Amino acid sequence: MDKSMIKGLVIGAVIATAGGAVAGYNMIGGGFAPPPPTHAEVLNVVPATRTVSVPREVCEEVPVTRQKPVKDEHQVIGTVAGAVIGGVLGNQVGGGSGKKVATVAGAAAGGYAGNKIQERVQENNTYTAMETRCNTVSDSKEEVIGYDVTYRIGDQQGQVRMDRDPGAEIPLVDGELALN
Secondary structure (H helix, E strand, C coil): CCHHHHHHHHHHHHHHHHHHHHHHHHHHHHCCCCCCCCEEEEEEEEEEEEEEEEEEEEEEEEEEEEECCCCCCCCHHHHHHHHHHHHHHHHCCCCCHHHHHHHHHHHHHHHHHHHHHHHHHHHCCEEEEEEEEEEEEEEEEEEEEEEEEEEEECCEEEEEEECCCCCCEEEEECCEECCC
């Protein structure tokens, strides 16, 4: 074999090896784009809440003191009884025409005193009954209104509010989050 033939073979082998290396590199990853991602990776989920006021009715039984109905509004019985007793006592005092004046004065004073005594007795004539009393109170509670989700698609991070916890992944449709 002559020298130029050996040179040709060596150069041909080098070119074939180089071409195979370039083709192999293109097939392994240098020439083909990776397939687009089908899911976004969920990095963090934080529930978004708001405080709401919830009214409720609270009832309890309480004792209530009331005045009994008055049968003698004008205290006639007390006035008459006091006048009779006052008149009898006034009649015991003095003599002659002084006795008549004392009887009338005793009856007047007794009538007034009897009226006031019956009035006080009626005011203090009470009874106690149980009564239901209700009022409205408000309780506060936290209500979840959504979820703030941090996600990653490839090297890009983003954040979105969702109506549910998505779990570990969010599906992608044409490279966009499928939120429905």
